[in-house]
Amino acid sequence: MSESTNGGTNGGTNGRRLRIGVIGLGIGRMHIEGWRQHPQVEVVAIADADPVRLAAVGDQFGIPGRHTSAEAMLAAESLDVVSVCTPNKFHKDLTLAALAAGCHVLCEKPMAMNADEGREMLAAAERASRRLMINFSYRFSAQSRALKAQVDGGVFGEFYFGRTVWHRRRGMPGFGGWFGTKALAGGGPLIDLGVHRLDLALWLMGYPKPTWVMGATYDPIARELADKAGKTFDVEDLATAFIRFENGATLALEASWAANIAEAELMETRLLGTKAGLLQKNLHEGYTFDAHLYTELNGAPFDLHLHQAATPAPSAMHDYADAILGDRPHPAPGEEGLIVMELLDAIYESARTGAPVKL
Ligand SMILES: NC(=O)c1ccc[n+]([C@@H]2O[C@H](COP(=O)([O-])OP(=O)(O)OC[C@H]3O[C@@H](n4cnc5c(N)ncnc54)[C@H](O)[C@@H]3O)[C@@H](O)[C@H]2O)c1
Incomplete structure (x- = not known):
C-alpha cells in the first residue's frame, strides 16, 4: 500500500483545524453531518450544480461558502479536505481537481466508473502526496x-x-x-x-x-x-x-x-x-x-x-479527520477502492463474454 495516499508522510496539519468542502449535496448532506462529529473539523464550503439544493443545505447547516461549481469552490476556499459526492461519472475529474488544489479527498463509492479511472486517481494522489479515501460506509458501523x-x-x-x-x-x-x-x-x-x-x-x-x-x-x-x-x-x-x-x-x-x-x-x-x-x-x-x-x-x-x-460508532469522516490530524494511515484507502473497481470491471467483462476473467 502506498504511504502517500494512505497517509503517514504528508498528512499532518500542524494543529490547525481542518477546512472541509463538500461537492454534491445528496449523500453529501451525510458527509456534512459526519465531518461535524469531529471537534477539529469545520465544513466551510459546499458546491452543488443545483442552486436550490445549495441554498437549502447551506441554510440548514449554516455553511458560509456556497458555490454552484466545484472548481469555483476549490479556487476560493483554501480547503484541506474535499468530499466528492456527485454522480459516479464526475468522481475522477473532481478528485483530480481537488488533489491539484492541494486537498485530501474522501470520494464516494464507487471510486470511479472503472479501474482505469481509479488508477488515474491513485496516481494523482501519489504525485500530489495527498490522501485518497473511499467512503465504504458500511465498514464503519x-x-x-x-x-x-x-x-x-x-x-x-x-x-x-x-x-x-x-x-x-x-x-x-x-x-x-x-x-x-x-x-x-x-x-x-x-x-x-x-x-x-x-x-x-x-x-x-x-x-x-x-x-x-x-x-x-x-x-x-x-x-x-x-x-x-x-x-x-x-x-x-x-x-x-x-x-x-x-x-x-x-x-x-x-x-x-x-x-x-x-x-x-x-x-x-x-x-x-x-x-x-x-x-x-x-x-x-x-x-x-x-x-x-x-x-x-x-x-x-x-x-x-x-x-x-x-x-x-464514529462516522467514516470522523476517522478520516483523526487519521489526517494524527498523521496516521487512514481506513478505506484508494488502493482498496481500486481492487474493488478491478473486480467490478472483471465481473462486467465476464458477464459480457460469458467466460471467466483472470485478474
Ligand atoms: N456511501 C453510501 O452509502 C452512499 C449512499 C448514497 C449515494 N452514494 C454515492 O454518492 C454519490 C452521489 O449519490 P447521491 O445519491 O447523493 O446522488 P444525488 O443525485 O442525490 O445527488 C448528487 C448531487 O450532485 C450534484 N452534482 C452533480 N454533478 C455535479 C458537479 N459536477 N458539481 C457539483 N455538483 C454536482 C447534483 O446537483 C446533486 O445535487 C454516488 O456516487 C453514489 O454512489 C453513496
Whole structure:
C-alpha cells in the first residue's frame, strides 16, 4: 500500500483545524453531518450544480461558502479536505481537481466508473502526496467494527468461503435518472449496492488477492418497467459473481434493484472461517444490522449474538479527520477502492463474454 495516499508522510496539519468542502449535496448532506462529529473539523464550503439544493443545505447547516461549481469552490476556499459526492461519472475529474488544489479527498463509492479511472486517481494522489479515501460506509458501523475486532483477534481462523448480498425486491434509485444510465453511473446495482457488500467482505477477509472472476448480469424486471414508463434504463437490475482468491478462498456476490424475493431490502454478509463463521444481516428489511458468530465450543455448537451498541460508532469522516490530524494511515484507502473497481470491471467483462476473467 502506498504511504502517500494512505497517509503517514504528508498528512499532518500542524494543529490547525481542518477546512472541509463538500461537492454534491445528496449523500453529501451525510458527509456534512459526519465531518461535524469531529471537534477539529469545520465544513466551510459546499458546491452543488443545483442552486436550490445549495441554498437549502447551506441554510440548514449554516455553511458560509456556497458555490454552484466545484472548481469555483476549490479556487476560493483554501480547503484541506474535499468530499466528492456527485454522480459516479464526475468522481475522477473532481478528485483530480481537488488533489491539484492541494486537498485530501474522501470520494464516494464507487471510486470511479472503472479501474482505469481509479488508477488515474491513485496516481494523482501519489504525485500530489495527498490522501485518497473511499467512503465504504458500511465498514464503519458498530457491528462491522465489532466483527473486524474478532477477525483481528483470530476468532474465525482463516476464511475460506463467503457470500455477500444486497437485494431489493423493487428499488431502482431515482428510476429514470443517472443511477440507471450507464454513461453516468458505470453500471447498475453491482456498482451501486454490490460495491458496499463486496468491500465489507473483502475488508473482513483481509483483502486477499483475487485471481479469477465469473460474473453474470440480468435486466428483465427493470427493463420492462422502464420500457412501460418510457424511462432511461441501460444497466443491469441484478448481478451475480463468484470470485476466487490466491489463498484458495472463494466469495459469492449478489446485488439487485429488482428481484422477486420476500424482502423489500436484504443485506447479508456471511463468511465461513476454519474456527468460526460470521453473519451480518439487516434487521426488518431496513438499515440497522445484527451480527452473529457461529462456532463450536468443546464439541457443542454455540451461537453468539452481538448486543446492539449503546452509542453509534464514529462516522467514516470522523476517522478520516483523526487519521489526517494524527498523521496516521487512514481506513478505506484508494488502493482498496481500486481492487474493488478491478473486480467490478472483471465481473462486467465476464458477464459480457460469458467466460471467466483472470485478474
Ligand atoms: N456511501 C453510501 O452509502 C452512499 C449512499 C448514497 C449515494 N452514494 C454515492 O454518492 C454519490 C452521489 O449519490 P447521491 O445519491 O447523493 O446522488 P444525488 O443525485 O442525490 O445527488 C448528487 C448531487 O450532485 C450534484 N452534482 C452533480 N454533478 C455535479 C458537479 N459536477 N458539481 C457539483 N455538483 C454536482 C447534483 O446537483 C446533486 O445535487 C454516488 O456516487 C453514489 O454512489 C453513496
